[in-house]
Amino acid sequence: MKELTDKYWPIVKILFIPYLFMMFLLVYQIDYFINAPGGITEVEKIISIEYNEDKTEEGSISSTFVVSLSRPTFFQFLISSFSDYNYANILTGNSATYTNDEQNKISFLDKYTSVNEAIIVAYQKAAEINPEIVIDVYQKVFVRGKAPYLSFYDDIEFGDEFLYMMGDGDVKVEDFQEIGNYTIDSDSYDFFFKNNEGETYSRTLTKDEEEKKFGIVLYQYNLVNKENTYPTYHENNSNIGGPSGGLLQTLAIYNMLVEEDITKGLKVAGTGTIDIFGNVGYIGAIEQKIITAYVNDVDIFFVPHKSDASNDDYILALKACEKHGIDSTDWIVPVSTFQDALDYLEGIDE
């Protein structure tokens, strides 16, 4: 060690400052976000159903993911700017106030609930032609957002279930939409939650003096009651969060339930959230998703299309194709509902 140090010490001395500078670039985070192309994931790797197991699928149905980096390091920001495919901008809104860990939790909550909605829509559609298929749905309310002024901010986690709160006149309020009507007389009320470990806890939440709000965002989600659902399904662990795979998950699950192969031997991908009524919703980073699909040679790519507004995902997708010199004909398909996607696939000649 000593001999090497003696020999290389002059070089080490010269490189010391540039080395420290380089390490600074590699660890210093900035308040930006980067969206970059990611990859496609076959839905059957995430969800498997014990049904139609003899069926052979010639094609594939994949959801598309992009890389969303919040607070990248200076080096990541620098190298990202070398590619026209990437998009970087300053963090704003909730993304600016939430930590990366909190954004991950929200993202995986969205993924979990999105998969449930996809299962519900696919099973309900498949049940129309096969009465053997049964789905049972129930609702739960989860914590989906927290304002910085929320009391007990660190105790209440994203994804914790809201059970009830004790409103004015000691009324037990279970419907979260009624909270406003029962929190008029006082500023502080007891809220009851259930955490991921299944433990029930309560916290007294106080309204913010300026905002006159508790600072908690609650969403009601539709979930599958697995016990009363047939056929049974299994969800594998996933490293990719977010709700944007909803439409493709619905298509893939539906394909697992019906006898015919709706892929028709094609590599089907796409993006778009799904709600319980089968409506497709907008997603973010459409430009990066189009590029991801293009580099992965997909045959059909479904994109949400709800209006001709300039911020419509399909309009943005066409603009992205034009920007990057990608021919959008015959493979980018606008859809506004799950049925639209199904009709398009059914209309394809084998």
Next chain:
Amino acid sequence: MSKYIELYSKIFEEFSVKEIISAIFGAFVYTSFITVPFIIIMGQVISVYLYLLTYWVVLIIIVMILLNYVFHHLIKQSLKLKHPEFKTDINPLILTNQIIIDIIFVIIGLLFLFVWIPILMV
């Protein structure tokens, strides 16, 4: 194999265990100065250019082979600096070790490409 063991025993005749450990440790520390930022850089490059992952894995394998060369070169140099007069030709020994480690790197890289990455990208 017997030649390989013979070379090892010759080195142990010329150098004490402490000297050999010191040479390996020194080479490891100096190689780490390059390896640590390289690993961070590659991690960050992959995060931004994930769609080129296959190319990055191939590049990582190549750079790990080069770093392995640097590591062994530094061991050799350190031993030479300790005993400038030492006679044994350790090049075959260094080369053999290098090749074994390079093969391990290639295997790990291929496992990443074909097994772990498809599992992780779900």
